[in-house]
Amino acid sequence: MRQAPDPDRGVRSRDAILDTATELMSVHGYAATSISMVSAACSLPASSIYWHFGSKDGVYVAVLERARMSLLSALPPVTVPGADIGQRLDNFLQAVGDAFQRHPRDVKLLIALGMLQRTASAAALAELHRYRDALLAWARDSLTSVFRLHDRPEVSGQLARFALRAASGTAVARWFDPASTLDTDALRVALLALAAHHGVPLGASASEPAHGRQSSG
């Protein structure tokens, strides 16, 4: 039996390059990751990488784009289920904590590669901001649903920024202490207090979580 010509070798190679580049760039950062490192790690010649992506910047844009789609598709829809604020907030925090825990490289990429700024191409910068904006929008819409803030966009905006910064700060903490996890309990208390501070009606059950998930780091 003859060996099949394997018409998918191209896409599999492309994926392998992206996998390797994602791994290396999330560890070493963009500048410290060379094409030769990627080439050696995925056992494909450098010229194949250039054939698929055109340039190192092209690799970077593709890596970012895939990371954004991967992380966003792991986040549940913005209409958070739950009978009351307490339940919906728990669901939201669990979704954030799970995505954060299970996609460490995606989060780290967003932050680490965000440093490029002037160095990066216009396409790279655009992709980076698309990534950030999508996360912020998801958080804002979700928190609007959690706290029923449809008529208070400035409040949901502040809560979303606060949550995103807590998550970013935890990602930073994690590369000093890899055991760090998102402190969802503290974030729960803080978001409830912030909502109350802005006069958002909370109801009675909100102040007690369904079940404790303590974390440290």
Add this chain to the structure above:
Amino acid sequence: MRQAPDPDRGVRSRDAILDTATELMSVHGYAATSISMVSAACSLPASSIYWHFGSKDGVYVAVLERARMSLLSALPPVTVPGADIGQRLDNFLQAVGDAFQRHPRDVKLLIALGMLQRTASAAALAELHRYRDALLAWARDSLTSVFRLHDRPEVSGQLARFALRAASGTAVARWFDPASTLDTDALRVALLALAAHHGVPLGASASEPAHGRQSSG
């Protein structure tokens, strides 16, 4: 009159190199900052840089060490003044916000260069962790003083981590949107709520800040 031999030329050159390297590394990161860039920007030959610091890694360690000392010396002593929790918390938050606003490069360096991990030398990693540990210890001691937590070290530890992560997250937000500032009002509400959540007695005046300092981004 003969020109003075200027015995301080060495230290002034050393400082100029460190200034330039700090600026460039906080913008481009370690890997993307080359010795030739530093040499050109400070108008000293590359060999002078090697004479002073021995290697690029040596420059990096010296930059980090100076940033740590600079940022820590800008932070007030850990015994926070104030008659009640509300006043002391305001003083603490103002100190954090001021240092954060006035030393943007120092903060960014800590975070950005923290990515190095495997790439960096042992000396660099040690200096980096010394930096982080000092900040965390300062926050813990200050919050112990603010909330009188001398017998609740686990609570002050959690509050300090929470505050440090909020600050780190804001530093990240700032390289997407440079106008971002530390949201001290939100952090105030969150810290008070976290303290209350752990049963720390707060008194009546704590829930109202002395004066609003709203920030956005």
Add this chain to the structure above:
DNA sequence: GTCTATAACCAGATAGAC
């Protein structure tokens, strides 16, 4: 301590056979 000059190397990127 500072300078010029340069060694040794590795980066990003391309040409062209297959």
Add this chain to the structure above:
DNA sequence: GTCTATCTGGTTATAGAC
């Protein structure tokens, strides 16, 4: 689409005059 081979330029780092 993948390979070998290579070009060009920048990188870290050093040698040695001053």
